[in-house]
Structures are given as structure tokens and as C-alpha cells.
Amino acid sequence: MHETAFQIFVNTLLANNLVLAMFLGLCPFLGVSGRLETAFPMGMATTFVMLVASLCAFGLNLLLSYFHLEFLRLISYIVIIASAVQLVEMVLKKYSPSLFRALGIYLPLITTNCAVLGIALFQTAREYDFIQSLAFSTGGGAGFTLALVLMASVRERLQLSNVPDLVQGTALSLMLAGILSLSFMGFAGLGG
Amino acid sequence: MNATVDIWDEFTEGIWRQNPVFVMVLGLCPMLAVTVSAVNALTMGLATLFVLVCSSGLVSMMRKLVPKEVRIATYIVIIATFVTVVDYIIQAVSLALYEALGAFIQLIVVNCIILGRAEAHASKNPPIPAMINAVGMSIGFVIGLFALGSVREILGAGTLFGVSLFGSNFQPWVIMVLPPGGFFVLGGWLLFFSWWARRKQRTQAGRTGEGTQHA
Secondary structure (H helix, E strand, C coil), rough: CCHHHHHHHHHHHHHHCCCCCCCHHHHHHHHHCCHHHHHHHHHHHHHHHHHHHHHHHHHHHHHHCCCHHHHHHHHHHHHHHHHHHHHHHHHHHHHHHHHHHHHHHHHHHHHHHHHHHHHHHHHHHHCCCCHHHHHHHHHHHHHHHHHHHHHHHHHHCCCCCCHHHHCCCHCCCCCCCCHHHHHHHHHCCCCC | CHHHHHHHHHHHHHHHCCCCCCCCCCCCHHHHHHHHHHHHHHHHHHHHHHHHHHHHHHHHHHCCCCCCHHHHHHHHHHHHHHHHHHHHHHHHHHHHHHHHHHHHHHHHHHHHHHHHHHHHHHHCCCCCHHHHHHHHHHHHHHHHHHHHHHEEEEEEEECCCEECCCCCCCCCCCCHCCHHHHHHHHHHHHHHHHHHHHHHHHHHHHHCCCCCCCC
């Protein structure tokens, strides 16, 4: 159980990629991956929320275990994530209104992104210490961004190609995700 | 007469017309992650059913008390409470199952189906129709999970509910129980349903227009 921070980072980035191997955060993955210029900022925003949520969750977990209130864990994590999302929303609205509009409904929906809550829950379940949690959430966020950017690039190319009507839409995206996921399996075993 | 038709309509909406899995494509994350086997899929479906029905009922009862500005936060706290209950129940009933599903029980909180129902339906309707609608929705979800889980288990392990189907000569198609298989099977189902809808449209057009619409 003594993984180094670097191992955890590489592992969550590639071998156990949140989206393609653990099935977390699929809704934004399929929803905002249509265009590259929204996919990347969305990935960054999610990464930031993940980092904040993971650090707060770490502190909060210490507090809850101290008072033996573990059953409140889920509720308090959700509240932390919702506040972090609110923060990102305010910052974006002030400094980049155009981006704020482009992300639209998907921005508040980061609250219900399972990847964010997943990071917080998995780090608690695996009993990571502070440095490990940090590496875990950065790796997870980077992995999410990577998957989103890859998917968006492929889908942008596909708009120019001739695809049968029947396959258009979600079915096509899912098949693409399957192929991406297949190629990410090649990383298995990397990072110990 | 009219009232019973309405209730029946509420009930069947989620099972077929608005099926959360195949039509709305909501709640993908728990769906793909736990459908490695039929048993896991059913447990997950039942847990979601409990949370969805209870939270819909409570949200609907409180719909006049909650101010509009804080409604999403209230819904999430309500949902998280019921998920915690389910989490502890499954842990008490079957530890093996709890370990197989792992954190995905707790991740029911962020299942878009539940929040979506609370926001779109339960907050606007009285408790009884809201709960009936929730039951229909969850049955639709269970059907979707089961369709996915059984196909993946049959192809990937050659078993159904742990019972071997093909004898010892069967070479399992392992990729189907691994992550890529989940994407492929769901994509396949969606493809099947869109093909079916297309075919139905075409036969109807052929019947009414005497073949003038063929293109």
C-alpha cells in the first residue's frame, strides 16, 4: 500500500484513466467533447474543482473520523464539491464571460460529475495520505482532460467524414469511446 | 377512468417512451461500471430504485416548503441521505456484494437520473404520481442495466447469474467484461434501437402512403 506519489499520478493518468477505465464522469465526456475549444477549458475547470474538493475532503475526513461521524461523509463531500463549483463559476463569469456561456449548463453540472465525488471517495477508501491525495486528484484531473481532448479531436475529424445516418449521435460516440478505452488498456501495468 | 389512464401513463413513461438508459442516455457512469455481471446489475438497479422512489416522494412532499434558490442543494442533501441508508443496508446484508460494487453505491448520489427526476417531475407533482413515475423510471433503468449486464456476462464469461451456459469448451470473450466492452455493448444496444425505430417508421410510411415515401 506504499505507492509513491509519482506512481499514483501516472497510474490515474493513464493505466486507470478515470473516464476510460473507471467509467467516471461520462456525462460531460459525451456532452462537451463535440469541440476542442470547449473541451479543454472544461477539463481544466473540472481538474481545479477536483483538486479543491480532494484537499477539503482530506481535511474533513480527519475531522469526521475524530468525532466518529463517518455516516455524514457523503453529505459533507457533496456540499464541499457544490461550493467549489460555485467558486469556479463566479471566477469564470468575471474573467471569461464568453467561455462561461460556451460551457453553459455543463458548468453547474460539475457538481454531479461522478469523477469529482469519485476522487474524494476513492482516496478515503484507499487511505491515501496528504501527498498521495494531491497526486491522485491532479492525476485524475489530468487524465479527465486528456480523455476529453482526445475524444474532441476525434469527433472534430469525424464531422468531415461520411458516416451512415443510423450510427450518428450517441451510438457513434460510445463506439469511439470503446476504441479509445481499448487503446488505453495498453498502459496497464504502467506505474506499478 | 381518466385518472387511471393518467397514472398508467406516468408509470409506463419511464419504462418505454422515456427509458432513462436507451432513450435519454442518463446515468451512464454507474451503468457501465457495475454491469460486469447480471447480479451486480440487478443489485445496482434495486438500490437506485429505492433511492429514486424515496427521494421523489420526499421532494414532492416538500415542494411547497423549499425556496426556489436553494432547491438543488436541498434535493442533493435529500438524495445523499437515502444513499447513505442504502449503503449501510447493502453492507449489512451482503458484504461480498458490497465489495464488488465498491464506491459505486455511494456514487448513486450523482446519478443524473435521480436529480433529473427530482427537478423535472417530483418538484411539480403531488407525492403519489411522483412516486409512481419514479417506480416506472427505475424499472426502465433496471431493464437497461439488466440488458447490458446479461449480454456482457454471457459474452465475456459464458455464464448467466454464475451458471455456465456453454459448457467447458467455450472460450470467453474477455474484452466484454473489461471497460471497452461496456462501451461497445451499450453502443450496440443504441444502434439496435435506432435501427428498430427507423424500421417502424418506414413500415408505417409504406402502409399509409402506398409506397410513395420510399427513398
